[in-house]
Amino acid sequence: MPAPKTTGRRALLVTSAALLSLSVTAPAALAAPPPSAGPTGPTATPPARMSTVGGARLGMPGTQVDLAPGVPVLPKDLTARSWIVSDAESGEVLAAHNAHWPLPPASTLKMLFADTVLPRFPKDTRHKVVSSDLKGVGAGSSVVGIKEGSTYSVHDLWLGVFLRSGNDAVHVLSAMNGGVQQTVRDMQDHAEELQAGDTQVVSPDGYDAPGQVSSAYDLTLFARSGLQKKDFRDYCSTVSARFGSGEIRNTNRLLSGDSDVPVYQGIAGVKNGNTTNAGATFTGVAERGGRVLLVTVMNPQKHEHNEVYKETAKLFDWGFQAAGKVSPVGELVPPKSAAPGTAQPGASASAHAGQTEGGGSGGKAAASASAGSGAGGAGIALAVAGGLLVLLGGGVFLVNRRWPLPDLMRRRTRP
Numbered sequence: 234m235p236a237p238k239t240t241g242r243r244a245l246l247v248t249s250a251a252l253l254s255l256s257v258t259a260p261a262a263l264a265a266p267p268p269s270a271g272p273t274g275p276t277a278t279p280p281a282r283m284s285t286v287g288g289a290r291l292g293m294p295g296t297q298v299d300l301a302p303g304v305p306v307l308p309k310d311l312t313a314r315s316w317i318v319s320d321a322e323s324g325e326v327l328a329a330h331n332a333h334w335p336l337p338p339a340s341t342l343k344m345l346f347a348d349t350v351l352p353r354f355p356k357d358t359r360h361k362v363v364s365s366d367l368k369g370v371g372a373g374s375s376v377v378g379i380k381e382g383s384t385y386s387v388h389d390l391w392l393g394v395f396l397r398s399g400n401d402a403v404h405v406l407s408a409m410n411g412g413v414q415q416t417v418r419d420m421q422d423h424a425e426e427l428q429a430g431d432t433q434v435v436s437p438d439g440y441d442a443p444g445q446v447s448s449a450y451d452l453t454l455f456a457r458s459g460l461q462k463k464d465f466r467d468y469c470s471t472v473s474a475r476f477g478s479g480e481i482r483n484t485n486r487l488l489s490g491d492s493d494v495p496v497y498q499g500i501a502g503v504k505n506g507n508t509t510n511a512g513a514t515f516t517g518v519a520e521r522g523g524r525v526l527l528v529t530v531m532n533p534q535k536h537e538h539n540e541v542y543k544e545t546a547k548l549f550d551w552g553f554q555a556a557g558k559v560s561p562v563g564e565l566v567p568p569k570s571a572a573p574g575t576a577q578p579g580a581s582a583s584a585h586a587g588q589t590e591g592g593g594s595g596g597k598a599a600a601s602a603s604a605g606s607g608a609g610g611a612g613i614a615l616a617v618a619g620g621l622l623v624l625l626g627g628g629v630f631l632v633n634r635r636w637p638l639p640d641l642m643r644r645r646t647r648p
Contacts, residue, residue: 277534279314283333284430287450288563291332298328299560308547312535314512315449316544318552321457321518321525325561327552332563335431335446336531339506340375340398341455341514342439342447345432347394347468348459349423350410356388356464366408367401371440374400377476392476395468396483398506403438413437427454428566441510449529450565456503456516456527457565469502486542487517494539497546505541513541519549526552 278294285292298307307328315331326332361384370376377392377399379385385405393402407416416437424432431448439445447455459465472489473482483489485505487497499519506514512532519526528548533540 279331279334291563296330297562304558305554313530313533315531317449321527324565326563332450337511338447339508339511339514340439341506344455346437354387358387366405376401400438441508452529515541
């Protein structure tokens with residue numbers, strides 16, 4: 234569970250000029266199917282009524298942003314069905330588009346899987362794979378190459394999950410956790426604790442399944458919670474690593490780069506996905522100028538190569554330019570257990586911090602691990618060290634303390 238901290242919220246610079254709302258409202262008659270929609274996927278129109286968790290405007294269809302003099306306009310060529318830009322520290326949502334639209338999440342749902350299961354097994358635990366461990370891995374789904382009869386460390390399995398989005402690694406870890414159905418229940422319970430009410434978990438790996446949905450808002454909650462665990466941060470920022478007799482490379486193109494997508498300056502993870510029904514999905518975290526932003530993009534309708542990363546990069550650029558100038562349109566809510574009144578003042582701060590940093594226990598920084606596995610010089614790897622959010626007096630989830638930026642970034646010359 235995340236370990237939040239109570240401090241004063243960082244003030245935003247808001248001018249006295251009239252605010253301009255770029256809200257576009259869709260008619261109720263064209264509402265998308267509810268979360269129980271089948272594998273044929275959602276319609277192209279968001280629901281007229283969506284969740285208002287985090288603020289009323291986040292439940293409105295269309296683009297939500299408040300502009301004032303000096304605030305840059307949003308990129309005009311965004312095609313994603315849903316996206317959200319938020320400040321990872323304060324939780325303020327700077328802009329959003331259909332933030333609560335329940336859509337198939339693809340492998341971005343693995344962020345919830347990791348946030349739920351990662352703390353349960355020490356990374357040096359070893360497991361011999363049996364045939365039942367791999368039962369139910371979807372045909373044609375992404376795999377890292379787990380082999381029946383072979384023995385893997387939990388550390389290697391998580392590398393397979395984060396770098397190669399390996400559904401086979403997810404199923405092995407789920408088997409260790411009591412089975413797929415138990416893991417699904419655990420993930421759903423954790424989603425409810427995080428107040429991620431748009432999410433319905435059917436499969437722990439995010440593979441297309443009838444009724445399995447999440448939202449840009451919920452995926453951002455999962456990323457924000459997961460990033461408070463050191464091992465989660467290390468894995469999601471690893472560019473490449475040894476696996477078995479070979480090497481695997483992170484498929485997050487903003488982290489590892491591609492022919493048409495450069496490594497994004499300050500990128501620190503977190504997870505990408507792509508399936509037939511979901512299209513391309515991605516949640517990223519990046520730091521620039523002492524500010525940490527989260528961006529989630531779901532299902533761009535422009536079907537160019539790496540389009541989800543291109544639109545994410547544009548939103549990051551906008552967010553870093555607009556932060557401190559734009560009035561927020563909502564907020565990322567705290568977990569239920571961190572809401573006001575759920576903790577006694579000053580209680581168990583160190584215990585929460587220990588739980589946060591101990592999840593999975595004892596990993597090396599991602600950049601160091603990557604370099605040590607033959608991946609030296611590969612892009613910008615970010616190893617986020619130290620605690621992020623600490624629950625203090627009153628249990629209020631206000632997180633103004635700077636993330637440990639001096640230790641966060643490991644810059645290496647690209648090959």
